[in-house]
Amino acid sequence: MTPAVPAPAAAPGRRGMALYGLFGFAAGLPFYMFSTVLALRLQAHGVALAVIGFFAWVQLLPTLKFVWAPLLDRYDVPGFGRFWGKRPGWIMLSQLGIFSAMLAMAATAGDGSLAVTALFAVLLAFWTTTLEVAADAWRIELYPTQDEQGPIVAANLWGYRTAMVAAGSGALLVADTAGWTAAYLLIAVAAFLPFPVLAGMRAQGEGGGRGVALATGVGASTVIIGIGAALTALIGWIVLGLAQRAGIGADSNVTPYVLVLCMLPFLAMAAALPKIRRAAPDSPLRRSTVLGPYVDFFWRYGFAALILMAFVSIYRMGDVLALNLSKPMIKGLGYSLTQIGRADSLVALLASMIGVGLGGWLATRWRMTWLLALGAVVAALGNFGFVWLAHQRVDEALLYVATAGDQFGNGFAGAVFVVYLSLLVNPRYPGAQYAFLTGFAFLLPRLLAGAGGTMVNVIGYDGFFLLSGVLSLAAILFLPALARIVAREPDA
Structure with a gap:
């Protein structure tokens, strides 16, 4: 049965933009705590670079969110869902999961056991991703048109970009003065802000007592979080055991194996396209809770779905490739960490927010094809700027110009891309299908980014950033077909 859609009056106008700005901020903070900040924390504790590289695979978890996203479309969180509704209920559960994982990472900030650190990092990534799935699904339900999506997407990305500065700079400053435990505790509190905001909202579901709903929801969430932690620990133990038996160590190149495993579900779906296109409304394929949302995407778009998947996998590839190596390149030019930090704070934030805002504003006025083309061009120019x-010559003002160009292009292309993907989904399965598209969009780029250092050794930094810019421009070739x-049209 199609889930009930909350009334748009729950978050109209400025309230809606403020709420989604807060959601973006709350999701951006933990992302940097299990990625960039965690890498620096491990480095500070003398962990080998190869092992730190393995921790970067935690960032692949958001690309696999399609695995559990259908559960968010199908089920309510006990207590929370009954009073506040399906989507807010899942967001509140995710908030508790993020908070508990962050507390655990604060308590084990000495990294005495890397297995324990990895466990809590994976849990933090899981609940952060779950929050994003729930918030994106709610956004698509509340604001289904292109005109409505533009401002809300801009607000969400503004919040996320602000979190980049708060976590990327603020957490490090706290860690430098008060230690890693204090840094994780501070960010945990900041990332928890949406919970009391949602708890204070009026009833979206069947109503009942707010206090009872809150107590029931917290109790159910505690059980769910505990079960999730136990399952994650068990899966991690099995994976580590299998890796040891296979002889995989710190120096092993596991990228090809991970790529094959990640691509298998998508390749299987593409191979099943003829059967999917013939499937009737009552077919088990289309009615399945787990597969149904993804089968529906291929059923609606047919073989054109393969073109869409190819396009989304390449549109942001240039930005993702450039992200990890831009800072080492700049440092190698002779810029100090302080100069890089200044460029990455206010300059990057303002340029990014302007790009996001312009992209969101133009989404209410331009055709999507022209917007996607412009986004690819400004993203490429940002990469060419490096x-x-x-x-x-080494000049901090020139660094500001290059950083601003890169972040403007990244923000503009990102806002346009989010709106486009939101318009592709079926409103019956907003959480699952948006998770599917965004997960696939960053799967291949993040895997290839791991080989960026090897690429630089072969073609140099100039060749690398020229290549990343050309890849952004290559997405334009898909636009006539798109x-x-x-x-x-649905048949049922």
Whole structure:
């Protein structure tokens, strides 16, 4: 049965933008705590670079969110869901999961056991991703049109970009003065802000007592979080055991194996396209809780779904490739960490927010095909800016120009891309299908980003950033075909 859609009056106008800005902020903070900040924490504790590289695979978890996203479309969280509704209920559960994982990472900030550190990092990534799935599904339900999506997406990304500064700079400053435990505790509290806001909202579900709903929800969430931690620990123990038996160690290149495993579900779905296209409304394939949302995507778009998947996998590839190696390149040019930090704080934040805002605003006025083309161009120019910077004298003002260009393009293309993906999904399965598209969009780029250092050794930094910019421009080649794709009308 199709889930009930909350009334748009729950978060209209400025309230809706403020709420989604808060959701973006709450999701951006923990992401940096299990990625960039965690890598620096491990480095500070003398962990080998190869092992730190393995921890980077935690960032792949958000690309696999399609595995559990259907559960968020199908089920309510006990207590929370009954009073506040399906989507807010899952967001509140995710908030408790993020908070508990962050507390655990604070308590084990000495990294005495890397297995324990990995466990809590994975849990933090899981609950952060779950929050994003629930918030994205609610956004698509509340604001289904392109005109409505633009401002809300901009607000969400503004919050996320602000979190980049708060976690990327603020947490490190706290860690430098008060230690890693204090840094994780501070960010845990900041990331928990949406919970009391949602708890104070009026009833969205069947109503009942707020206090009873809150107590029931917290109790159920405690059980769910505990079961999730136990299952994660068990799966981790099995995976580590299998890796040891297979002889995989710190120096092993596991990228090809991970790529194959990640691509298998998508390849299987593509191979099943003829059968999917013939499936009747009562077919088990289309009615399945787990597979149904993804089968529906291929059923509606047919073989054009393969073009869509190819496009989404390449559109942000240039930005993702450039992300990890831009800072080492800049440092190698002779810029100090302080200069890089200043560029990455206010300059990057303002440029990114302007890009996001302009992209969201134009989404209410331009055709999506033209917007996607412009996004690819400005993203490419941002990457080419690093090539330009490499051939200039060391000047902090020039660093600001290159950083601003990169972050403006990243923010603009990101906002346009989110709106486009939101318009592709079926409103019956907003959580699952948006998770599927965004997960696939960053799967291949994040896997290839791990080989970025090897690529630089072969073609140099100039060649690398030229390549990343060309990949952004390559997405434009898909646009004539995308403009002709029309989703199949539902038959039931």
